Structures are given as C-alpha cells and as structure tokens.
Amino acid sequence: MQTTETALVILAGGLGSRFGGAKQIEPFGAQGHFLFEYACYDAMQAGFQKVFSIVRPGMQERVAQQLNRWMHAQRYEIIIQEQARPKPWGTAHALHFLYGKWEGAFLVLNADDYYGPSICQRAFELVQDGVAAAALAFELGPTLSPHGPVARGICQSHDSYLSEIEEVLKLADKNGLITDEHGRIYAPDTLISMNAWLLSGTFLEQLASKVQAFLKLHNGNDQIEIYLPKVLHEMITEGSIHIKVAAMPSAWFGITYAADLTLAQAKISALEGSQYPLEFPLWT
Numbered sequence: 001m002q003t004t005e006t007a008l009v010i011l012a013g014g015l016g017s018r019f020g021g022a023k024q025i026e027p028f029g030a031q032g033h034f035l036f037e038y039a040c041y042d043a044m045q046a047g048f049q050k051v052f053s054i055v056r057p058g059m060q061e062r063v064a065q066q067l068n069r070w071m072h073a074q075r076y077e078i079i080i081q082e083q084a085r086p087k088p089w090g091t092a093h094a095l096h097f098l099y100g101k102w103e104g105a106f107l108v109l110n111a112d113d114y115y116g117p118s119i120c121q122r123a124f125e126l127v128q129d130g131v132a133a134a135a136l137a138f139e140l141g142p143t144l145s146p147h148g149p150v151a152r153g154i155c156q157s158h159d160s161y162l163s164e165i166e167e168v169l170k171l172a173d174k175n176g177l178i179t180d181e182h183g184r185i186y187a188p189d190t191l192i193s194m195n196a197w198l199l200s201g202t203f204l205e206q207l208a209s210k211v212q213a214f215l216k217l218h219n220g221n222d223q224i225e226i227y228l229p230k231v232l233h234e235m236i237t238e239g240s241i242h243i244k245v246a247a248m249p250s251a252w253f254g255i256t257y258a259a260d261l262t263l264a265q266a267k268i269s270a271l272e273g274s275q276y277p278l279e280f281p282l283w284t
Contacts, residue, residue: 004105005104006105006107006123006124007102007104008051008052008120010036010053010054011094011108012055012059012111013059014056014112028264028265029272033066033280035113035114039119040076041276042119044075047124051076052078053076057082060080069280070281079097086222087222089225090228091229092214092227095108096211098204099205099208100204102204105127106201107120108197110194110196110254112255114268116252117275118251122248132202132242133199133241134197135155135243136196136198137193137245138247138252139191140178140186140188140189140192141178141188142188142250142252143192144178149170150171151169153165153167153192153195154167154190155192157245161244164233165229165232165236166233168184191245193229206241214226
C-alpha cells in the first residue's frame, strides 16, 4: 500500500439555469454551510490534504469567506474559471484550470450534489491501493428528480473497468418505468456517473491539451460546452486511460430544480448531530 497526497476538487462554476440561480451557495444546516462543505468535511475525515473550489468570476470572495470560517488557508484554494463568454464552457473546461496547481490524486465532485461520506473514504482507499483513475458510480433510480427530467452518464463496464459512458438526456420515472428522451427503458440499478471521478495529475496534462484544441475549434460559439464524461470516454476509446468502476451506496441527493432545495436541506438537517457535527472543527 502506498501513501500519496489526495485533494478534493469541487466544480462550483455552473449557472444553475434550471434551478434559477447559484444553487451551489444556498445555505444548509444550522450553520448555513454550502452543500459542498459537507464533502469537504468528509474529505478531512478521510485523510485528504486539500480542497480546490473551481468557481466562475464573481463568486470567489463569497466562497472564500465561507470556507475561511473553519478551514485554514493552506487547506483550500479557489480557482476562477476564466471565460470570454457569459455561459461557462463546461465541466472539462472548468477542471483544466487545475493543471499546474496539483500533481497528486484528486476526487472531482459537483458542488450541488451530496454524495455521502463513503465516497471520500472509498476514493482515499483506491488511491492508497495505487488506482490512478476511477468512476465512483451510483444506481440510477435514487438519482432521479420528482420535479423534472435529468441528464445522467450511463456507465458500461468490462472486467470492472469503464468501457463506455453515454450522456443520456431527459431521464425520468414515468409510471414506474425509467425512460429517456428516445423512449429507451433503463433498470433502476443501472450504474451511472454523477460526475464523481478519481483522477491524477498526469491526466490533467492530457485534459489541458484537449480543452485547448476544443476552444480553438469552437472559438466564437457561445453555446457549445465540453463535458468531462465526454473527454474521458474519448480517452477510453483512445486507450490513453483505464478507469476502474467502483459502485457506491445510494446516499446521493442533489439539487437540479428549485423544488429540490427544501428536501435536500431537510435531509442535511437530519444528518446533523449524528453524521455531521453541528459546528465543523477547524481544519488546520
């Protein structure tokens, strides 16, 4: 078993179009934490060394003020997702700003999703076991929203390694059947990506190259985006990355629509005092 430094990377730069605002900075729990702060606490407990929060311009001061309440300055860094257009360029574009700032292993999570403490524990174990890349996957059924359709990355695997990931749109439970925009039916236990990826510093160099090529090709397009699952799928096809699939317990919940917020806040409140302390200890 090896020991290596591990970071948590939070993607917090989305516009929250379906939600109607910056859902990543909505208050949760007795102390008004952001939802992703619970992942930061889980990372601290699991043995991670640092947190990177990738935000869009204008959010950095608010996020820094929040994290500074309980995290020492050396434990977090805020990265601004610079862009020449109002609409963000997507999750792969956001993550490529980490290049040159961290060389070790890192776990990528969305700011507006709750994954449960086991995801940080499992990621840390995988790193110590020498795993360079992993998809920490969840079952589809519990990730659906009762308030509207969602997009999910459907995972296909071979010998415990990811062989394909397909971004599927407009997934919803209709009369007990989970279907997509084309009417295809999915089993509730279908493994999906919720954008939880264990990756390493060597991956970032490849990612940066692909993002720069994408931006050069699509310069002037104000709508197109480059998503992390699509880049990873391309790299799997090329044979330049091998991604282990690790199935996770169904502790996930998230915020897609404004109507999801109240339930998510209630779920976090129910975890305080048991899973989480009412006041986070200082992470020095």
